[in-house]
Amino acid sequence: MKNLSTKEYLDTFNKGAFQVSLINWFKSSQRTLPWRADKDPYKIWVSEIMLQQTQVDTVIPYFNNFIEQFPTPIALAEAEEQDVLKAWEGLGYYSRARNLQAAVREVKESYHGKVPEDKDQLSALKGIGPYTLGAIMSIAFEQAEPAVDGNVMRVLARILNINEDIAKPRTRKLFELIVREIIASHDPSSFNQGLMELGALVCRPKNPKCDHCPVQEYCQANTLAIQGMLPVKTKAKKQKKLSYYTFVIENNKGELLVEKRPDNGLLASLWQFPMIETKGVDMNMIPAFIEATFHTNVLTIKQLAPVRHVFSHLIWQMDVYAIKVDQLPQIAANQLMLISNQLSDYPFPVPHQRIINMLV
DNA sequence: AAGTCGGGGCT
DNA sequence: AGCCCAGACTT
Numbered sequence: 028m029k030n031l032s033t034k035e036y037l038d039t040f041n042k043g044a045f046q047v048s049l050i051n052w053f054k055s056s057q058r059t060l061p062w063r064a065d066k067d068p069y070k071i072w073v074s075e076i077m078l079q080q081t082q083v084d085t086v087i088p089y090f091n092n093f094i095e096q097f098p099t100p101i102a103l104a105e106a107e108e109q110d111v112l113k114a115w116e117g118l119g120y121y122s123r124a125r126n127l128q129a130a131v132r133e134v135k136e137s138y139h140g141k142v143p144e145d146k147d148q149l150s151a152l153k154g155i156g157p158y159t160l161g162a163i164m165s166i167a168f169e170q171a172e173p174a175v176d177g178n179v180m181r182v183l184a185r186i187l188n189i190n191e192d193i194a195k196p197r198t199r200k201l202f203e204l205i206v207r208e209i210i211a212s213h214d215p216s217s218f219n220q221g222l223m224e225l226g227a228l229v230c231r232p233k234n235p236k237c238d239h240c241p242v243q244e245y246c247q248a249n250t251l252a253i254q255g256m257l258p259v260k261t262k263a264k265k266q267k268k269l270s271y272y273t274f275v276i277e278n279n280k281g282e283l284l285v286e287k288r289p290d291n292g293l294l295a296s297l298w299q300f301p302m303i304e305t306k307g308v309d310m311n312m313i314p315a316f317i318e319a320t321f322h323t324n325v326l327t328i329k330q331l332a333p334v335r336h337v338f339s340h341l342i343w344q345m346d347v348y349a350i351k352v353d354q355l356p357q358i359a360a361n362q363l364m365l366i367s368n369q370l371s372d373y374p375f376p377v378p379h380q381r382i383i384n385m386l387v
Numbered sequence: 388a389a390g391t392c393g394g395g396g397c398t
Numbered sequence: 399a400g401c402c403c404a405g406a407c408t409t
Contacts, residue, residue, distance in 0.1 A: 074404085075404065075405095076405095077404090078403090078404040078405095079403090079404070079405045079406075080392095080393080080394090080402095080403055080404085080405060080406095081393085081394075081395085081403065081404085082394095082395070082396065082402090082403055082404095083403090083404080084395090084396085085394080085395060085396085085403090086404090117393090117394075117395095118393075118394075119392080119393025119394045119395085120392055120393055120394085120405085120406090121392085121393080122391095122392065122406080122407080123392090123405090123406085126406080126407085153406095153407095154405095154406065154407090155406085156405060156406045156407080157405085157406090158404070158405060158406085159404085159405075159406085162404065174404075176403090176404045176405075177402075177403060177404075177405085178403085178404065179404085195388085196388070196389095197388090199405095219404095220404090223404055224404095226404090227403090227404080231402095232397095232401075232402055232403085233397080233398070233401090233402090234398095260401090262400090262401090263400090263401085264390095265400095292391085292392085293391080293392065293393090294392090294393080295392095336393090336394090337393090337394080338392080338393060338394080339391080339392065339393065339394085340390075340391065340392075376393080376394095377393075377394065377395095
């Protein structure tokens, strides 16, 4: 049972009946979500970007605030990048925000601020990949395009007993071919959203609620009682651990030293307290290091609670020190001295937000 | 194809 | 502790 063709997977599949059951279930059981209030393609777009690798309950407050601040593509195009990142603060994958703003600037310049309905024009916009393209085309524009995300692959892997590795890029293409065969051309929006909603509410990764599934009778995994075996997915590698000394440096005016991260790479363009890798640096060298770097005198040094933060592919272990100095004559171009109540004007990643919370 | 890019929720 | 999540981009 490996590497079947699209047609073979669908050999005994009752497409029409499946569509009716799925769409009827979606229309009666869908959650009320803010991006479902209307069919504004911009709002659909923003929601789909935010929902990448991010749970619905996490996105809701960010989406509401974002649309209030940036209600149209033009408004977002004309905003300051730091304000956009501040609205994205804590949501993660910050290049999504950067790419989204670059894309609406393209929409403003090339399409008079109107989200294009053309598939190729939409696909060319930054941050719109295969999934998001299909989601916008089907949900906002009623076009029969596949929108294959993790939910769809899990649901269809179980229904059609597909045991190919969903971590492989080419497996997503197989699912796109299958969806092209079975999508309901009269209501592609409800069909695609129905697959995803089913994955989120019923056909969950663990403990799927098969007894309440509207398409149970079409599901091979249910018939064979192998729901727990599907989908097949190879394991991710373990995260690399990185240890840092992190410095909350306060001068004699009560100002704190913060710095802006580079505009590419991890947590690009966000702000942080200065950090250095602990590797090979003894904690006893910290005062001398601070004094040599900033040409200042260390008055007091106090260790705060350590902060541990897990990313997808690495782990930060931060030893945090609050350091009082008399003054800071030398700071770099990417650094600022701020009083504590100014910190909320700048976007900080979560591990540094935790430090800010320890200061009050 | 593999690596990079966040953060939270669930078990 | 590990896995999951309405993935896209870079190399």
